[in-house]
Amino acid sequence: MSAPATSTLSIRDLHASIGEKPILKGLSLEIPKGEVHAIMGKNGAGKSTLAKIMAGHPDYTVTSGDVLLDGESILGMEPDVRARLGLFLAFQYPMEIPGVTIANFIRAALQARLPQGEELEATEYYAKLYAKMDALSVPRNFTSRSVNEGFSGGEKKRCEILQMAMLEPSYAVLDETDSGLDIDALKIVSAGVNALRGPNIGMLVITHYQRLLDYIVPDKVHVMSDGRIIHSGDKELALKLEAQGYDWVEKEYADAQSAL
Amino acid sequence: MSLSATSEVSIEEIPPVGSTGVTGLAPRPDSSPSSRWPQWFQQDQQKAWETFTTLRQPKRNDEPWRFANLKAIDLSDFQLAGPVQDPAALIRRSEGLSKTCAKMIFANDEMIHRDAQGLPNNVLLIPLDQAACEHEDLFRKSFMSSEVRLGSKKFSALHRARLSTGAFLHVPKNVVIEHPIEIWYWVEGEQASIFPHTLIVLEEGASATVIDRFVSAHNERSLAIAVNDLMLGGNSRLTYVGVQNWSDKVTAFHLNTTEVEKDATSTALQMNFGGSYVRGESDSHLLGEGSRSVMLSVNPASGTREIDQRTFQDHFAPRATSDLLYHNSLADSSRTIFAGLIKVEEAAHETDAYQKVRNLMLSDEAEANSMPGLEILADNVRCTHGATSGEVNEDELFYMMARGIPAKQAAQLIVRGFFGTVLERLENEHLQTHLGTLLDRKLNL
Ligand SMILES: Nc1ncnc2c1ncn2[C@@H]1O[C@H](COP(=O)(O)OP(=O)(O)O)[C@@H](O)[C@H]1O
Ligand SMILES: [Mg+2]
Numbered sequence: 001m002s003a004p005a006t007s008t009l010s011i012r013d014l015h016a017s018i019g020e021k022p023i024l025k026g027l028s029l030e031i032p033k034g035e036v037h038a039i040m041g042k043n044g045a046g047k048s049t050l051a052k053i054m055a056g057h058p059d060y061t062v063t064s065g066d067v068l069l070d071g072e073s074i075l076g077m078e079p080d081v082r083a084r085l086g087l088f089l090a091f092q093y094p095m096e097i098p099g100v101t102i103a104n105f106i107r108a109a110l111q112a113r114l115p116q117g118e119e120l121e122a123t124e125y126y127a128k129l130y131a132k133m134d135a136l137s138v139p140r141n142f143t144s145r146s147v148n149e150g151f152s153g154g155e156k157k158r159c160e161i162l163q164m165a166m167l168e169p170s171y172a173v174l175d176e177t178d179s180g181l182d183i184d185a186l187k188i189v190s191a192g193v194n195a196l197r198g199p200n201i202g203m204l205v206i207t208h209y210q211r212l213l214d215y216i217v218p219d220k221v222h223v224m225s226d227g228r229i230i231h232s233g234d235k236e237l238a239l240k241l242e243a244q245g246y247d248w249v250e251k252e253y254a255d256a257q258s259a260l
Numbered sequence: 261m262s263l264s265a266t267s268e269v270s271i272e273e274i275p276p277v278g279s280t281g282v283t284g285l286a287p288r289p290d291s292s293p294s295s296r297w298p299q300w301f302q303q304d305q306q307k308a309w310e311t312f313t314t315l316r317q318p319k320r321n322d323e324p325w326r327f328a329n330l331k332a333i334d335l336s337d338f339q340l341a342g343p344v345q346d347p348a349a350l351i352r353r354s355e356g357l358s359k360t361c362a363k364m365i366f367a368n369d370e371m372i373h374r375d376a377q378g379l380p381n382n383v384l385l386i387p388l389d390q391a392a393c394e395h396e397d398l399f400r401k402s403f404m405s406s407e408v409r410l411g412s413k414k415f416s417a418l419h420r421a422r423l424s425t426g427a428f429l430h431v432p433k434n435v436v437i438e439h440p441i442e443i444w445y446w447v448e449g450e451q452a453s454i455f456p457h458t459l460i461v462l463e464e465g466a467s468a469t470v471i472d473r474f475v476s477a478h479n480e481r482s483l484a485i486a487v488n489d490l491m492l493g494g495n496s497r498l499t500y501v502g503v504q505n506w507s508d509k510v511t512a513f514h515l516n517t518t519e520v521e522k523d524a525t526s527t528a529l530q531m532n533f534g535g536s537y538v539r540g541e542s543d544s545h546l547l548g549e550g551s552r553s554v555m556l557s558v559n560p561a562s563g564t565r566e567i568d569q570r571t572f573q574d575h576f577a578p579r580a581t582s583d584l585l586y587h588n589s590l591a592d593s594s595r596t597i598f599a600g601l602i603k604v605e606e607a608a609h610e611t612d613a614y615q616k617v618r619n620l621m622l623s624d625e626a627e628a629n630s631m632p633g634l635e636i637l638a639d640n641v642r643c644t645h646g647a648t649s650g651e652v653n654e655d656e657l658f659y660m661m662a663r664g665i666p667a668k669q670a671a672q673l674i675v676r677g678f679f680g681t682v683l684e685r686l687e688n689e690h691l692q693t694h695l696g697t698l699l700d701r702k703l704n705l
Contacts, residue, residue: 055662058654083664095659099677099684108673109663146677163663 006071007033009087009171009202014065016053023049025227026065031202033170038205038213040238041224042246047206048092050224051175055089056082069171084113088169090160092176092206096148102159103129103143106166113167132165136192153180154189161192172196173204178212190215210242223249284339285422285453296389296425298396308420315414324411327597327629328568332511332537333415338483340422341368341452354444356473356503357694361439367446367477369424369454378439384430385441388457391428398430402461402491406517410541410570415513419455419485426457431466433493440469440499440691447484447506448477456486462496462524469499469688474514476507476534485513492524494548499527499688503698506534508563513539518555522548522577527686529556531695532567533702540569546580546608555584556686558679560702561594561626571600573615575608575638584615587682589675590626599631602643609638615645620652620678622671672703 009031016024023046031037041047053060054067056079066073074082097105106129111120130140136158148156157177164172174193178186193216197203205216213221213235221238223231223246230253231237241249287309295302318325318333344350344367351373354365361378362385364371376385384391392399408416427443445456458472476482484506492498506512512535518526532538544553559567573582588596602613619628630647652671660670679699683692699705 055658057658078667079658079661080664080666080670083662089662091659091662095653095656097656097660097674097677099680100673101680105660105663105673108660108665108669112664112666112669146681167663 008068008070009204010068011050011054012066012068014050014053014067015063016049016060017063018049018060022063023060023227024053027224027228029204029222029229031171031204033202034199035219036197036203036205036216037220037222038207038218038238039222039224039229040208040210040241042208045224046227047224048175051089051092051173051206054082054087054173055079080112083109083167086170088164088167088172090157090164090172090174090177092179094148094156094160096146098146098149100147101144102147105147106163109163109167129166132162135195136162136165137188138162154182154185157181157189158185158192161189165192165196170200171202171204173206175206176208177205178207178209186212186215210238213238225250225253284337284451285335285418287421296393298393301392305421305423308417311417312414312421315417317414318411322411324570324599326599326631328539329537329566329595332566333539335418335453335483335511337451338453339451341447341449341454341482343370344368344372344446344448344477347372350446350448350477353475354473356442356444357440357471357690359439359690360442361437362441363443364427365444365446366425366427366456368448368452369456371425379437379441380435382432383435383437384428386428388423388426388428388459391430391459395430398461399428402489403459404487404489406519406543406545408515408541410543410572412513412515412539412541415485416487416515419457419487419513419515422453423455423457426459429458429460429468429470431462431468431496433463434465436467437469440471442471442473444473444475445484445486446475446477447482447510448480449482450480451482452480453483453485456484458488459491460489460498460500461491462493462498464493465495466493467497469691470501472500472502474502474504474506474512476505476510479507479509481509481536482507483511485515487515490516490518490526490528492518492520492526492551494522494524496521496524498525499686499691500529501686501691501695502528502530503695504530504532504534504538508534508536508565510535511537514541516540516542518542518544518553520544520546520548520551520553520580523550524548525552525554527554527556529558529682529686531558531698533560533698535565535567538565538567540567541571542569543572544574544582546573546575546582547577549577549579551577551580553582554685555582556682557586558682558699559586559588559596560591560675560679560699561588561596562591564593566595566597568597569599571598571615573600573602573613575602575604575611575613578608579610580608581612582614583612585682585685586617587620587679588618588628589620589622589678590628591622593623593625595627595629597629598647599633600645601633601635602645603635604638604641604643606637609640611638611641611643613641613643617647618678619647619649620675621649622652622675672705676700676703676705
């Protein structure tokens with residue numbers, strides 16, 4: 001392993017199911033701080049399932065394996081505890097929360113990170129919020145709009161990145177953050193993500209289009225199929241997948257399996 | 261006879277509340293000479309008392325009382341309220357909106373404060389009894405002038421009979437009152453009864469915002485039968501909010517009639533924060549072409565509270581709009597009842613009428629009853645109505661928790677948001693913020 005266990009997000013032989021249906025079938029991945037990894041894979045491969053399991057969605061059952069954040073297992077923790085430990089998930093389908101404004105939502109999330117009895121400083125909060133909104137070209141009047149309600153696909157995605165920028169996680173999983181974005185929005189969102197890159201954050205970027213990886217250039221690319229990582233490589237792998245599709249990787253993997 | 265909560269007496273056995281039942285509320289034999297009301301009104305009150313004693317107590321099979329807890333409306337052990345102990349303290353406690361242009365405070369049906377300095381000269385904001393003496397025609401024309409149609413005829417008669425004072429607002433033609441008028445009604449005393457009354461008359465083109473606040477001085481079991489009548493002349497605008505914050509032991513009736521003339525818009529919100537049994541009746545008459553009535557209610561119910569609301573959207577004129585939105589959240593073993601009727605009379609073609617009730621169930625022991633109704637006698641109308649009940653959405657909860665917000669707080673925020681969507685309909689940011697703060701306090705946010 002390249003990074004010490006204390007500064008990686010480590011997924012170890014993870015098996016998980018929904019109801020009786022197994023979806024993750026022995027998935028392992030190691031994302032050290034400072035790196036950006038991409039997971040690519042067809043629809044239905046289990047990418048969103050992986051993301052939601054890491055975040056602690058109650059619908060999924062982990063049957064074996066572990067997820068360690070900086071060496072600490074997070075599987076027994078409530079979603080909010082994981083988030084406060086530094087894990088962030090940008091949702092593929094962000095929820096609409098009627099009547100809860102973006103400003104109040106993000107403030108509640110930041111407030112939850114403060115020690116009991118300490119109040120978030122309102123002026124500083126708004127200054128920071130507006131600066132991040134400007135950078136992501138989110139109109140300032142969005143602060144008083146309900147979270148994601150009536151937003152376009154692109155607005156929702158930008159709003160996810162806005163939350164990430166405000167919460168400053170140590171590990172971020174971005175699930176199809178590029179879907180539904182036109183090229184201009186894609187550039188804005190990518191710039192927003194790139195601005196957050198650095199030695200103190202590890203990122204896992206989930207996508208099924210290579211296009212995103214032109215803008216968010218990954219350190220490693222993994223191919224996911226049927227609940228497993230079946231191939232890993234560098235950023236060139238994404239281009240090859242774009243040109244040749246997934247069949248060759250799946251075939252290689254199947255051949256390797258049958259050879260065992 | 262009075263019933264305790266544990267009594268096994270069935271509903272049919274409740275004695276009719278008549279001359280024998282409600283002695284505590286009977287007119288005092290020596291009343292008349294010192295009354296502030298004109299003679300004709302005192303006679304009117306006599307008749308109302310007779311009506312009250314003649315009408316029988318609602319029964320379980322009476323449609324307007326379906327699902328209601330009839331034990332709660334046995335008024336036999338309530339008394340007329342005496343004077344409050346410390347009016348000055350209540351005046352100090354009457355802190356509401358930061359910016360108002362007039363304020364009236366009533367305590368146990370006596371006016372203890374009035375500040376109308378900020379009102380334009382020709383606007384009247386005076387006690388009801390004074391209005392009856394000095395503006396008899398106006399008063400007669402608008403005071404409880406329409407029939408009580410939603411079930412509380414008997415209790416409305418009691419209100420009329422025992423009315424002592426109240427607020428009368430008259431805004432003349434084209435006068436616009438910029439800031440809100442705030443009216444406080446306090447009740448003090450175990451078993452005390454009060455009869456708050458707000459009568460608002462807007463002449464053509466007038467505009468006003470009024471907030472009624474209903475508060476208990478202490479955590480006592482009292483009775484309030486409150487009436488508000490909103491009379492909107494052509495092209496006028498009224499925003500009316502009732503903030504009901506009685507103690508959790510209070511039995512309360514809040515009876516509303518709204519009459520909207522041509523091109524006028526009434527936006528009325530009732531927020532029920534307190535009370536043990538709260539009966540709301542809201543009867544909107546869309547009288548003029550292009551008139552509009554927005555009927556809103558916010559009900560965070562908890563404990564054993566029962567909120568029983570009956571509504572009527574009655575369209576008489578063409579091209580009018582009524583738009584009802586009631587949001588209830590039900591915690592613990594609280595109950596809500598909603599029965600609403602949209603009626604489109606023959607002449608009322610091109611009506612837009614909407615009715616939406618949403619129940620957010622926060623507990624398995626809570627119970628929500630919804631009975632929407634529709635009666636359409638005209639052509640070419642657009643009506644929608646519906647009631648939904650659901651729990652806090654698990655995916656919304658997960659989304660918020662994934663941001664680090666603990667489950668309990670996330671749920672509270674979702675509930676807060678659920679009510680926030682009703683407050684938005686006021687289209688008044690200042691009011692919205694203020695009422696939002698009250699909600700936050702209620703929901704412990
Ligand atoms: N809530 C669910 N109930 C049943 N099956 C599910 C559920 N969520 C996901 N699945 C199934 O799990 C598999 C993986 O889905 P998902 O993780 O969304 O894939 P991806 O994000 O890679 O497109 C799919 O076959 C999908 O049908
Ligand atoms: Mg997916």
